Structures are given as C-alpha cells and as structure tokens.
Amino acid sequence: MPSLKQLAKREEKFVSGHRLCPGCGAGIVARLVMLAIDKPVVVGCATGCLEVASTIFPYSSWKIPWIHSAFENVAATISGVETAYRALKKQGKISKDAVFVAFGGDGGTYDIGLQSLSGAAERGHRMLYICYDNQAYMNTGIQRSSATPKCAHTTTSPVGKVIPGKKQWSKNLPEIMVAHGIPYVATSIPGRWMDLINKVEKAIKFDGFTFIDVLSPCRLGWGYEPSLTLEISRLAVETCIWPLYEVIEGKYKLNYRPKEKKPVVEWFKLQRRFRHLLKPENEPLLEEIQKEVDRRWEELLSKCE
C-alpha cells in the first residue's frame, strides 16, 4: 500500500481536461483507480458520464489504451480484449503483463449491462469491473435506476403529490456478484482513498473476474454543494447506508465499523433528492428506510467474521 507521496510519483493515467462536472465523484474514482494500478493497463468504459466526458473527439483523458463500444456491453467488450490478449500472448505477439479494467455507471452495470456483466463474471475473464455508482442515470438527465435508493427523487421517479419518489429499494448488486463465485467483490467510496486504492491493488492480483462497487456522489443528481463530494460519500458509510466491505473468495470482511452509527437522515439532509423526506408527514418513510438500512447492516454483520 503506497503512501500519497509514493502515489504522486506515478504517472497520471486519467489526465486533466476531461469535461466531468466540477466536483464529480466519478472523476475522482477514475483517477484513484488508475493511480492504484501501477502496471500496463487497458480500460473499457460503458456509455455514461465518465465515457462521454473523458473522450470527446479529438480529446481523450486516458493515457492508456482505452475503448468504448456501447452502453450495456463493457464487460463483453473487455472479454473480447482480454481474450485477444490471451490468444496473442500465447502466440508470442505480446510480451507485457496487462491488467484489464471495465468502468460502468450503475445504469450500465445494475440494469442494461447486467447480462454482459454476469456473462463475463461467469466465464471468469481476468478483469476488474468498477461500477461508479451514482445511483441514477446521470448522463441522460437523472433517471432512476435499480441502484437508486428508495424515495430518492429522479426525473423518472419524481416526487409528486401522491408518490414520494422512487418506490422500490435499491438492488443489492454486490451480493449478486458474490453469488457468481468470483474471487473478489468489494464496496468502496472515493472519500476513503486508501480503502479504494487498497481494494484495486488487491483485486488486480486475482486471476479472474473481480468487482468493486464504488459509491460515486453526483452533485447534480443528488443536489449538494460540489465541495461535499467526498464528505457525502463518507457520510453514507457512517450511516451504514453504504457499508465498506469485501468478499474475498467467498469470505466476508467488514472494512469499517462506524464508532457511532449515524441516523440515515443525516445523509438525506445534505441532498436535494431526499428533501421531501424531511417533511413531518414523511416521517414514517424515514423510519421505514432507517429500519431497512439497519436490517441490511445487521445482515451484513452476520456474514462478516
């Protein structure tokens, strides 16, 4: 695990000049992941904010071989790249030891990309899949995804007179990935850069498919001051809304236990998408969410050693 000053000696592989929003969580995630990988690396991106904002012809922010083909298929596309790598390496046409990374937003990972994600994981291609999870379709204008938390306001799960935002709970994708029997699954946040860098370093050592779900605050879609991006990601951990854990070859390990578990409302308070939950009439909803967060937290604890 390198110190910050050691990391600073590494070449930036995700460089300045990209057009993500000021304070974008995905930009930090991409930069951290790329700094963590001190090896030759090939990256693929699913269609989404990160892809659109980092490669606008003729400008690219990726100082490594990079490919985008479509929205729902980054895992399949990198499957092909990784397979070609194995084929050509076997033939002696390639000498370098390379790492393969796929980035997808929650839309391209939890929803439309779930099939290709599952297929690539099941086949065990050697790649690290990073979901930069901003909990909605931000690139197309903040529509709900299956990663969107219950009651969050999005443009397709709007808060209205009779419906208080998204009706459903978010999908537990890390668990689905664990069920694939892949060697490494983890959650992380950009606000704990050591945690994220450590997990990326760990993941790329496995000879197989690995997956990290990184909560990636979106100042636009969540509605907060951009300077709070990292803080808000940490608060998700402190409220146990986004526990930090990893599952190494099936074994659960909690990476961080808040000294004092904060109430979920502390997280909601900072975000415009949950503003309606602070109204007195919505108190039962708050309670319901708190209960579910508690339940998921306990469930996770029971799985961890």
Next chain:
Amino acid sequence: MKGTGRRVAKTANEAFAEAMRQIDPDVVAAYPITPATEIVQIFSQFVADGLVKTEFVAVESEHSAMSACIGASISGARAMTGTSSQGLALMWEMLYIAAALRLPIIMAVVNRALSAPINIHCDHSDTLGARDSGWIQIYSENVQETYDNVIQAVRIAEHPDVRLPVMVTTDGFILSHCLETIEMLTDEEVKEFIGEPPVRENLLKSLEENKPITIGALDLQDYYFEHKRQEAEAMKNALKVIPEIGKEFGEKFGRSYGFFEEYKLEDATVGIVVMGSTAGTGKDVVDELRKEGKKVGLLKIRVFRPFPFEEISKALSHLQVVGVMDRADGVNSYSGPVFPEICACLYDLEKRPKIVDFIYGLGGRDIRKEDIAGIFDGLLKIAETGKKEFNLKYIGVRE
C-alpha cells in the same frame, strides 16, 4: 480444375466450420441459434481437439458475441462469429459499431426468418434488414460458394483500403443442413491465400508500444460526419477489392467470383434477379425454358453490400422486363428490399426495362421450378404486351 482440392460432402454449416478451422482465427465468440448453431458446435470441437489456436468464448448472448468480437478485433486479433435471425437482430446495435470502428470481423450468417411468428426456416429478412449497417454482405448459392466466400471474406475485410466487417450468408436449412459435394482447399492453400492480417493501430499494439490510443470516442457534430464519410469510402473501395480477390481466387483454385453471376442473360429479353440458393433452381428453369425457345436469363447477386450499382445496371440494361425475386418483405406496401435497389440501378438508363417484384419463400416456403417458370411466363407476357398489370406479386402463398 486447378488447386489441389479434394471433393468432399459437407453441409453449409460444416463448410463454414471447416473454413473457420482453416482460417484459424485468434478469437471466436458465439452464441447458439438455430440453424447456425452447428457452426460453433463443430468449431468448438476443433478447439477442444486442439486443431486450432483459437480462443473460443461461449458468450451469453449475440449482443455480447459481437461486443467480444469488437473487443478482440480492436486488439489486433482475427475475430469471427456466426449467427442467424433473432441473433443477428440482437446484434444490430453492435453491427453498426463494428463497421464504423472499421473492424474486419467475419461473420457466418445462416439466413432465417425473423419473428413473429417464430420460424426457424430460411428467408433473407434478417440480413437484408442489416443492409445499411456498414457490413459487406456476400450471399451464397450453394455449399461450395459458402465455403469459398468465407475464405475470400478474410482478404476483403482485412484489405487496407477496406477494413470493414463481412457477413457471408447461406440459406438456413436449404444449405446449412444440406450435404452437398464441394471441393475443399487444403489447409496450406487457405493459410497462404489469406496470409497474416495486416497490422494496424490497435489497443494491444498501443499497449505494447507505450503509445496509448483511445477508440470509440464521442463524436459530435464536428467529427461524426467525417468518420461516416470515411466509412462510405471504405465501402466504395470494397467495390474494387472484391472482384480482384474473386479473380485471384479463381486463378489459384479454379473458381472465380465477381459481384454477381449472369446466367444466359446476354441475349435474353426477360430476366430475374435472385439471391441465394434459389439461383440454382432458377438456372435449371432457365435451361428448361431455353429448350422451349424462350429468351430468359438470370442475374444472381452475390455481393449485396457494397451494391454494384453500375455493373448491375449495365447487365440488365438490354432486357425488356426484369423480375426481382425478394426473399423478404419490406412490409412497406410496395416491394421487398431488393426491388428498390434494382429500380434505382435502372432509373437513369435511356431505355429502361419494365420491372416487377416477386416476394417468395418467406419462412422457408419451398420455391419450386414451376413457381419460377410461372414468374418467367409473367415476365414474357409483359414483354409481349408491353403492359404491366402488377408491380408486386406474392409467389407460393395461399391466396
């Protein structure tokens, strides 16, 4: 017969698989679908038996098959796949991407009707629907052509002036599951004919050389059009390259190929335009009608994309009546998909033939010699009377 080929019995699916074995691509990614399934079944046995160096990826859908082929091809690997019908439809999005990223992927397509109603038998609605995806399309009359076309496809796709994906099609069941006599080339002949793929910019080369490239960037109003213009030019270049390679193939192995085949068309007064296995049946009919003194002929389209516009125009220009046989319906109230292309070819002629369309064989409906003879009779009647009483006829459907 030139070459050292040997005569064997193969179905089109077997021929596809054998050609793939001889091409020995670096990566094959595929998903099963009737009637193309056998191709990858046979091929995965070749992989299991160590007869090829290929890395085979049994993907979870056709969309991922094409995506993986794109990933492999952009990494400098020779990539192939095969599919049919719904599988091709599921790939649709990726077809355009493979072509626009200029990837020489080779795909064996076994023509099958599109749902609904669900049907596993032959028509051309699947590939004709993909006509504007930027893929070169080569249709095969029989198993021999299926085999020869795949081998030529590698050279066409990888030609530096072209660099476009190629789909080689064969008629579902009619050819895919029909054992026919073919001449196979030896493995060495194929290897020598296709050669090593020319090296171009690719992901892994850029990794190896530390000169990172970005592929598939967002192209907005200021660049998209230029990239599409390049793609159009590549397709135009294919018009030059395809007959050159067809000729070279003929010189080496005794079977030459062009854009299309003219059968007794030169002195004909009426002719049909046809694609795929029906062309063979059509030739038998032409011979029979010729015996009766009828001046009939046939033009079999082999290359539908790029569309050999000028050449077809010239080949049909002297006819009085042209009948287009469409094995797909445009469901557009006036014709199948091949018809408007042929009309467009003829439009600028000083003296235009009359032209009518026949939609036939949907969902594998058999097309008999009598049916084709009936079509010719209809064309001869138009030639005789100078009157066209219909623009479109459905052949072989219960009225």
Next chain:
Amino acid sequence: MDTVFEIRWHGRGGQGAKTAALLFGDAAVSTGKYIQAFPEYGPERMGAPVQSFNRISSSPIRIHSAIENPDVVVVLDFTLAEQVDITKGLDPEKGILLVNTPLTPEEVKKKLGFKGKVYTVAASKIAIETIGRNIPNTPMIGALTKVTGIIKLDELIEDTRKKLEVKFRNRPEVIEGNIEAIKKAYNEVKGE
C-alpha cells in the same frame, strides 16, 4: 443438366433417417457423384415421423427445391405406413419403394395398394444380428445400393469402413458389424 436421381427416406426421430441420407450421400460422393442430402426439419423429437432426402447426379446439382416426386422411397419403419402417405409423389408405375419389413414385396403391395416396384428387407432383424441393436439405417443403405445400383457395394463398404474407423477406432466389432449388416441386406433384399 443430367438427370438427378431423387430419394426420400421415412423414419421415426432417432431411427437414423437423417444419418442414412447423409451416409448414402457421402458414399456416393466418394464414388465421384454429385449429391445432396438433407433432412426435413421441424420441432419433432424422438419417435415422431421424419423424412430426409437425397439427390444424386453425375454432374453438379443446382436445384434447391424440396423433393416432391422421388424416384425411390425408403421406409425405415413400416408402422409409419399407418400415419404417413409413404408413396406420396412416387410414380405409380416406375416408382420404387424399399421397406424394412419381414413381409414379402407382394404383401406390402397388397397392404398399400401400390402398383410400382416394391422391395423388402428385414433390416431390423439384420441390424440386431450384426450390430446388436435395432438401427436399421445401415442395412437399408446396403439394400438401397442393390436396388438402385447408383453406387457399387465394394465402394459403399470401403467408404463406410473409412468413416466408422474414425468414430470407432477402438471398437472394431462395431465396424465389422456394420459392414456385415450392409452385406447381408444387400444380399437379402427381395424384389418381386
């Protein structure tokens, strides 16, 4: 354009009608003929009535229509006659019907009311005796070889041996059983 000889095979899913057409076609290729062999495809599974077809010619075959008027019909399972019109499209005078049955050609003729040429052979019995299983398609290929004369017996045997040697390298008894079945059926097929 030479005459194209057309054959239709009737069987039940699993009896090897498809394989028979493929094997017969393949054998004809090795004797220098041009052939087609294709099954009729549907969603049928084991036991359902199925058909397959051959075209054989001494010059390349171009037609790709279905076969409606075969020169020969081969029936692998005579119980099919109850459900399927096995003589459909056969020329009532010149058409040839070859049936796997212990019955005599006369008895078959009477049963079907068919006036063309009928040949019978107890292929199932031969298969059980020689191969040890009721797979009538191999002996029927032998019988068809005799009836049509399209290919020669020794050519068929040589070709079959070559193919089986690939598949049953370690089971010579299977190869010999099949060859024996072909020979036996070739010799035992009865015409009127």
Next chain:
Amino acid sequence: MEEKKKTWKELPEGDILEGGTSLQFKTGNWRSERPVHIPEKCIHCFICWISCPDGAVKVDEENGKFVGFDYDFCKGCGICAYECPKDAIKMVPETGEEK
C-alpha cells in the same frame, strides 16, 4: 480559439485518437471560484492532490511539496478546500483579474 479541424481524408480511420490529448483542452474557464493556497498553514499532506477530480493540484513529488494549483484545469469545485485538514486552502471568487 478554434482548432483546425481535419477533413475526412486527413483523420485517422475508425474513431481512433491519441490518448491523453485532453491536456490540450483547458477547463479552467469553467471556474467561478478559485482555490488559494495559504502556505503557512500547509503541512504538504497531499490530501488536496489525491482529492482533486481534475488532477489540478501540482506537487513536487521528489521533495514531497505542494507546489500550486493548475488553474488551466481547476474547475473550482472546492473539494480541496473542504478536505484540507489544516484549512490551508480557501476559495475566493474569480474576478477574472488574477493570473
């Protein structure tokens, strides 16, 4: 300033471009506030550097020192100022006069 755009004949084929070229695309003009460094408070912990989404914090990696902000790229999000454990960065309104 408008870059000279290539014709279809001049462009590399297949939507391929050189990696890392966005360094030529300055995003500094997106900013309405700019971070200002207060050297006397700075402990050179590099937290601002690791926290920046735009890679706009310049450091001297050999000597382990904060060097300054890259105003060509800084979009003024204020994360560095918020994260700084020593309040050594403050955000000030962009007046357009600073260089």
